[in-house]
Amino acid sequence: MxxxxxxxxxxxxxxxxxxxxxxxxxHGDGRGLFLYVKPSGARSWVLRYQVQGRRRDLGLGAYPEVxxxxxxxxxxxxxxxIAEGGDPIAKKRQATHKTLRDAALELIESRRPGWxxxxxxxxxxxxxEAYVFPKIGExxxxxxxxxxxxxxxxxxxxxxxETANRVRQRIEAVIDYxxxxxxxxxxxxxxxxxxxxxxxxxxxxxxxxxxxxxxPHAEIAExxxxxxxxxxxxxxALAFTILTAARSGETRGMTWAEVDLGAKLxxxxxxxxxxxxxxxxxxxxxxxxxxxxxxxxxxLVFGSEAKAGKxxxxxxxxxxxxxxxxxxxxxHGFRSTFRDWAGETTGFPREVIEAALAHxxxxxxxxxxxxxxxxxxxxxxxxxxxxxxxxxxGEGTVVAFKI
Numbered sequence: 001m002x003x004x005x006x007x008x009x010x011x012x013x014x015x016x017x018x019x020x021x022x023x024x025x026x027h028g029d030g031r032g033l034f035l036y037v038k039p040s041g042a043r044s045w046v047l048r049y050q051v052q053g054r055r056r057d058l059g060l061g062a063y064p065e066v067x068x069x070x071x072x073x074x075x076x077x078x079x080x081x082i083a084e085g086g087d088p089i090a091k092k093r094q095a096t097h098k099t100l101r102d103a104a105l106e107l108i109e110s111r112r113p114g115w116x117x118x119x120x121x122x123x124x125x126x127x128x129e130a131y132v133f134p135k136i137g138e139x140x141x142x143x144x145x146x147x148x149x150x151x152x153x154x155x156x157x158x159x160x161x162e163t164a165n166r167v168r169q170r171i172e173a174v175i176d177y178x179x180x181x182x183x184x185x186x187x188x189x190x191x192x193x194x195x196x197x198x199x200x201x202x203x204x205x206x207x208x209x210x211x212x213x214x215x216p217h218a219e220i221a222e223x224x225x226x227x228x229x230x231x232x233x234x235x236x237a238l239a240f241t242i243l244t245a246a247r248s249g250e251t252r253g254m255t256w257a258e259v260d261l262g263a264k265l266x267x268x269x270x271x272x273x274x275x276x277x278x279x280x281x282x283x284x285x286x287x288x289x290x291x292x293x294x295x296x297x298x299x300l301v302f303g304s305e306a307k308a309g310k311x312x313x314x315x316x317x318x319x320x321x322x323x324x325x326x327x328x329x330x331x332h333g334f335r336s337t338f339r340d341w342a343g344e345t346t347g348f349p350r351e352v353i354e355a356a357l358a359h360x361x362x363x364x365x366x367x368x369x370x371x372x373x374x375x376x377x378x379x380x381x382x383x384x385x386x387x388x389x390x391x392x393x394g395e396g397t398v399v400a401f402k403i
Contacts, residue, residue, distance in 0.1 A: 019043070019068050033075045035063065045071040047078050051087045058088050061185060074182055098183060100144055100174060101137035104128050107177040116271055124170060131156060131167045141178040144171075146189040150199060161203040168192065214333035215326075217341035221391040226324060234316040237302040240290045241317065241331060243386055244281050245338040245356055247274065248331045252311040257297035261288065265375075279358045282379035284386040338385060346384060352377045 014022075014029040022043070027035045032048045043063035049056055060066060060074045078088040105125075112121050128137075135152040136144060149171060156164040172190035179188070190196070215223055220242075227239055241251045250268055258267050266281040273279050291301055304310045317331045335357060342353045355374045 014068060016068055019063060029068070029072070031075070031079070033060075033071060035071075045074075047075045047088070049078070049082055049088075051082065056087070056089055058092070061182065065185065092183065098141055098178070099138050100141045100171075101128075101133050103141040103178045103181075104132070104137075104170075104174045107174055110177075116276060127163070127167055128170060131163075132171060141175065142184045144175060144189060146195070146199075149190045149196070153200065157200055157203075158206050161206040165203040168196065212330045212333040212336060213328055214336035214340070215329045217337050217345070217388075220337060220341070220389045223326075224389045225391065227320075230320060230324070232320075233302050233305055234312055234320050236290045236292070237312060238317040238320050238331065240287060240302070242334045242338075243284065243287045243290075243389060244382070245335055245385070246281065247335070247358075248314070248317055250279075252302060252314070254301045255297065256295050256299050256301060259283075259291065259294075259301065261294065264288065264379075273358060275358060277358075280373055280375055282375060282382050284383050286386050286390055287382075341385065341388065342381065346381070348377070348381050348384075352381055356381055 014027060014035060018027070019035055022035060022037050024037045024039045024041075027037065029035065034046045034048060035043060036046055037043050045060035045063065045066055047058040047060055049058065058078055060071050060078075063071075066074070081088050108121055108124050112118075115121060132152055136148045139148060149168070152171070153164050153168055156167070168190055172188055172192075175184065175188045175190055178184040187195070224239065224242070227235060227242075237251050240246075241248055244251075244266070250272060253272055254266070254268075258269070259265075260267070264283045266283055268279045268281065270276050270278045295301075300309070300311050302312055304312050321327070321329060321331065339353065339357060342348055342356075343350070352374050356378045
């Protein structure tokens, strides 16, 4: 039997071909890493080492799921731990008891630096806490099975297909993370293709996707007249959002540094945009009037009246709609109102309308020619939209809001 120091060595290194054709027995790759081949042909990786005078054999996984390169990487990590005075087997036993909740929270933290928006981490956490943790959060991640995944998804698969599919994707990511850590083996029970697609109906076929309820564009002038009678920051923010065809989050996070009153332009930095690209919005006179008095660059344009330095809440504009008795429409739906009006009643080109909505162009050939953001043409479009929304009052006329 080979006598080892702290880490075994002196064995010949393997090659991918040798691993594939090795005969039954033990085959060394060097520094304590061995390939064990059973008479049945099954192959597995083992790292032999010593800790405090005791010889230890650490299983690194089965071939071909764990390739030669992967086995070497895992062996290297184990050796580093040994060099620091740790014991890979003890650590593995501890990690094997890691729950799905533990693995999920670790994954979120590991991904947090790469997410451009802090909201992603909050969304991951909230969906897992709502739909996953109560069901299988305390199950060891190494032992999660298909039945566990189905039991988690079934209650929401028909009722909330979009949400359910996101939940499935996040469970799959957590289990992939556990596999990458080496604390789980085998196929991912949350994978869709070739597995859950045989057990669950496709999300798109469960129920048609619901679009955000929108106000018919023929009613926009009447609506805006009613809205102008409302007081408060949220009412002004809602009017601003409608007249700029912006997303509510873009309005709520808007600072004065983004506003150029001289150029009548609002420039939203890429970090605040859904597509991650800077977006310029031309401002009409009626829109500028909604901004109020100019403040310092770091001040929010539509800051909360209750919490200084904080934006108005996500529900504040929705609350205005409810007070107006407009429960059947959403804030986001006004983007559809704008899109329907522009497409059905104007001659503006589609690319100008899509640019106003900060939509990417899916057609690659068309996108290749769309080098500019068409700001001059979009300014004319937004001026026309303001005239319609303010009942043809004219650009010089301002809708007076109760500030």
